[in-house]
Amino acid sequence: MLKFLKLTATICIMSVPIYADTASLGRLATSAEVNAWNIDVRPDGLGLPVGSGSVAEGEEIFVEKCAACHGDFGEAVDRWPVLAGGQGTLTDDRPVKTVGSYWPYLSTVYDYVYRAMPFGNAQSLSPDEVYALVAYILYVNDTVDDEAFILSNNNFLDMPQENSEGFFMDDRATVEYPIFTRNVCMNNCKKTAEIILRAAVIDVTPEETAAKVIEAKTKSEIEINLDDELIEEPIIEVLNQELVTAGTKIFKKCKACHKVGEKAKNGTGPSLNGIYLADGAQVEKYKYSKALRSASESGLVWDDLTLRAFLTKPKKFLKGTKMSFSGLKKEKDLDAIIEFLKLYSQ
């Protein structure tokens, strides 16, 4: 404030020759005017006028000039501000913020009371009256407990304030700014995106489509790869009906040993439900040959190629298999039976 005033004064002096002749604007501020304006009191004590006042004196002034609004003991009347109490409540859901619990510097109390109170008659108090009032405010906040206590410009800085450590310098420039300004990834940030929940599961899909979604899910896992925007389609093929019908007939050759459909059980051979694209030898409770088990362990999967080879000449494709079947010779029979097996793998 003082610095600012000096600056203003300098500008005024510099300005005088220019404006004096022309518009006759402005004059130097008098020292009384500067003093009236320069009333701030700072935490380090700068700006504190010489003076003193006791708690007892303060109480008298307070009752006369402040209590109508703030209550006899700073407890407040109606909804006027509370000046006392609330210590230890700052971390509560409903903190009580008062001069005693919240204000970090006593200098602010002095500054505020002189600058703004009593409400409606600001800056009417003498320094001694303000010292006395601040002493009384300390008293109702239990900082001092003797009515004879005298607060003055000499002991002012020794008075403790409960929340003096509660405020700190704004460190956002060093603490927060780097967080908000670092380079953040804006595209292709994640290698893969995995579906962890489906609309059907969290119940936002209408009933009739929900059933289909769940069905599709059991058939295949849908993967979306953000890197190359490649979407693997779920393996729901539209089957060739003609081939399936033809396959039904071919399956008669297998029926003695294999069953398919809802009630299919293992017989001489394992049930063939879900065999297409399944690992070899995975049907439960079926006792496979060692040959098929070890082929499966080496990664045998029943796809078009392996099924075709196996069903053409079982014993040639898989030496040691216990499937005693001579094989299908015709290309179209192989196409048909594979299509048929797909039907029971959906």
Ligand code: HEC
């Ligand atoms: C007519 C009612 C009234 C009177 C009389 C009055 N005040 Fe106030 N006081 C207020 C109001 C209203 C506020 C809040 C002002 C604001 O927030 O802008 C306040 C705020 C304060 C505060 C700050 C409280 C806080 O925690 O924000 C203090 C300290 C204070 N008054 C002290 C005094 C003293 C000392 C006197 C007597 C010299 C006094 N007041 C007389 C109405 C009054």
Ligand code: HEC
């Ligand atoms: C005489 C009985 C018999 C006939 C006929 C037969 N199979 Fe098999 N099949 C088996 C046996 C036994 C196994 C188990 C092989 C093993 O463990 O080595 C087998 C295994 C299979 C497997 C591998 C199953 C798995 O879980 O890995 C497929 C696929 C298969 N048969 C398809 C067929 C088809 C299709 C036909 C008709 C075209 C057919 N089989 C005809 C007895 C038969």
